[in-house]
Amino acid sequence: MELCLPGDEIPLNGLEPGSGVAVDSDSGRAFATTAGVLRTEDEVRVENLRKRYVPRQGDCVVGIVMGRNADFFKVDIRAPSPAFLPTLAWNGATKRNRPVLEIGTLVYARVEAAHPDLDTELSCVDPDTKKSWNTGEVLLGELKGGLSFEVALSAAQRLLDVDCFILDRLGKDFAYELCVGQNGRVWLSAPTARETVLLLQAIRRSFGMSNVQIEAMVGKMVGLFS
Amino acid sequence: MARRDGRSANQLRPPQVELRPLQRADGSARFRFGDCTVLAAVYGPKEPRTRHRELCDRCTLDVVVRPRVGIPGPQERQMEALLARQLEYVVLATEYPRTQISVIVQMSCCDGSTAAVAGNAAHLALLDAGVAMKATAMCVALGVKLSPEPVIWLDPTELEEAQCDALISLSMDGSRRRQVLQGVSRHGVFPRVSRRGNGASAALWDSGQVLEAFMRMSLQKRLEGFLKPNA
DSSP states (O other): OOEEOTTOEEOOTTOEEOTTEEEOTTTOOEEEOSOEEEEESSEEEEEOOOOOOOOOTTOEEEEEEEEEOSSEEEEEOSSSSOEEEETTOBTTOOSSSOOOOOTTOEEEEEEEEOOTTSOOEEEBOOTTOOOOTTSTTOSSEEEOSSEEEEOOHHHHHHHTSTTOHHHHHHHHHOOOEEEEOTTSEEEEEOSSHHHHHHHHHHHHHHTTOOHHHHHHHHHHHHHHHO | OOOTTSOOTTOOOOEEEEEOOOSSSSEEEEEEETTEEEEEEEEEEEOOSSGGGOOSSSOEEEEEEEOSSSOOOHHHHHHHHHHHHHHHHHBOGGGSTTOEEEEEEEEEEOOSOHHHHHHHHHHHHHHHHTOOBSOOOEEEEEEEEOSSSOEEEESOOHHHHHHOSEEEEEEEETTTTEEEEEEEEEOSOOOOHHHHOHHHHHHHHHHHHHHHHHHHHHHHHHHHHHHSOOO
């Protein structure tokens, strides 16, 4: 595990620099800009326990509605500035048929435009389905019920992996619904309040545990719960 | 002249760091040199509190120093200015236009070289928050004593500071031997340190490297639990 501090030189070896790596314009050398673990899979990036999200186009994020006006909702996505979600940016939404979100509701949306100098724009239009937003079968949109909690950005990335061990293991014993935003906010919903809180604690504690430890922890949980 | 706690003139007190003691802040750190403890918290990058503080191409760095007891006074303002200059030098402000990064520094226990400990705590809190920086700068304090014979003490305690004629707090990049910024934190006779400081400057770069190695070790311990690939 290679640890790097800001200012450390990093050999790129032909890979692209990702988050946490900058290239010095004068000398052309790449150096790390944050402290963390160096990862070199398809791009060279630095992984650490950062909490603040920097919006990137194409990411799917979970936000909380902070305010609204006639044309758009103001959504908090744990970024330096709030993002804007147009009121008509839903599948099949027209002026007469559009969702009305209250302040405090959770929304799963995609980042349409993200530039550091401009306001971030979100959208709940899902190009893959033709269904309208009011059949509840579109993935992007309001998240009803459940609770939300916040994790570090790299932890959210791990939960989004195709073979995330903790989520698969919990799914064997519990029925739950989960939505992970790439901005570190996670929405969780289970049939009873007790189960929801139990699952939340399990997921929170699983970061940093190996698969064997997770197995032991979940086994104990199932024993205590049932 | 021997120091009260038995250290040599070029010896630091053992450093200790605690990363992320505060859960709600974006980043936080508690740093100590011996008994001198300072807690720093970083909130940001976030929306600036008032519109007129917004800079169109870079972030605003806002440093607040709170004393251990009492209301912040001129000493705290001076330390804020010193820390702001040091941090502005290393933070890549152009990565976060129109935002504000607040660094709040709280003195817990003051036992000499507080400016250096505060600088280290603020720097580590920024590292914990993941703010983009271009170098790793660690701070050390020096005390200069002119009588009975000129001597330079590294990392003075409060009693030693009372005996010194001038105090300097330096921020430097140990691995590249580059001095980031020099700040004089107390008025006094400012002698020509460079001439008699050959031994002192070597000790200074060494202490910078020691601090950087210490930081790597603490970060390693903190991150390895969380970031190793699931075995």
